[in-house]
Amino acid sequence: QVQLAETGGGSVQTGGSLRLSCKVSGSIGRHHCMGWFRQGTGPVRTGVAAIDTDGITTYGNSVKGRFTISKDKYKNILYLQMNNLKPEDTAVYYCGAESGCEYSDYFLSNFPDVRAPSAYWGQGTQVTVSS
Numbered sequence: 001q002v003q004l005a006e007t008g009g010g011s012v013q014t015g016g017s018l019r020l021s022c023k024v025s026g027s028i029g030r031h032h033c034m035g036w037f038r039q040g041t042g043p044v045r046t047g048v049a050a051i052d053t054d055g056i057t058t059y060g061n062s063v064k065g066r067f068t069i070s071k072d073k074y075k076n077i078l079y080l081q082m083n084n085l086k087p088e089d090t091a092v093y094y095c096g097a098e099s100g101c102e103y104s105d106y107f108l109s110n111f112p113d114v115r116a117p118s119a120y121w122g123q124g125t126q127v128t129v130s131s
Contacts, residue, residue: 002026002120004095009125016085016129022078022095022122033101034071035108036080038091039124045094047108049080058104062088085129095122 008020020036028034035050049059049069057069068081078095099118101107111119 002028002097004097004120004122006093006095006122006125009093009127011128011130012085014086014129014131017081017083018085018127019082020080020093020095020125020127022080024076024078024097028097028120029099031102032097032099033104033107033111034078034095034097035104035111036069036078037094037096037112038089038127039094040091045112047111048093050104050108050111051078052102052104052107056104058108060108082127085127087129087131090127090129092124092126094124096120 003025005023012018031053033050033052036048037045038048039045047060048063049067051057051069051071066084071078096111097120
């Protein structure tokens with residue numbers, strides 16, 4: 001059984017930094033995509049950053065140049081380094097993973113709509129940025 005567990009959220013001021021971690025328990029298979037998504041006050045969960053099996057990364061336009069996604073495949077941990085945070089980055093951040101996925105760009109755009117046994121979500125961690 002696959003489980004994802006996020007840590008590292010918190011409250012910072014504008015311009016500050018946070019690093020989120022997502023620990024993966026269980027096997028999501030050799031070919032997979034993983035990423036970070038966020039949900040503000042509305043119902044929509046949007047893509048922030050994603051990485052595929054080959055290490056190809058994709059970022060949402062609003063975070064390019066400020067956020068960096070990476071993974072430690074030996075520890076099974078996904079990271080999101082967030083720098084120069086802005087109030088509009090305030091949201092609940094979710095870690096997501098999909099077995100069998102090949103392309104991080106497609107994953108980032110479409111994963112929130114995936115309803116399949118191969119799709120996994122963490123419980124979310126709150127990030128709050130104050131001005």
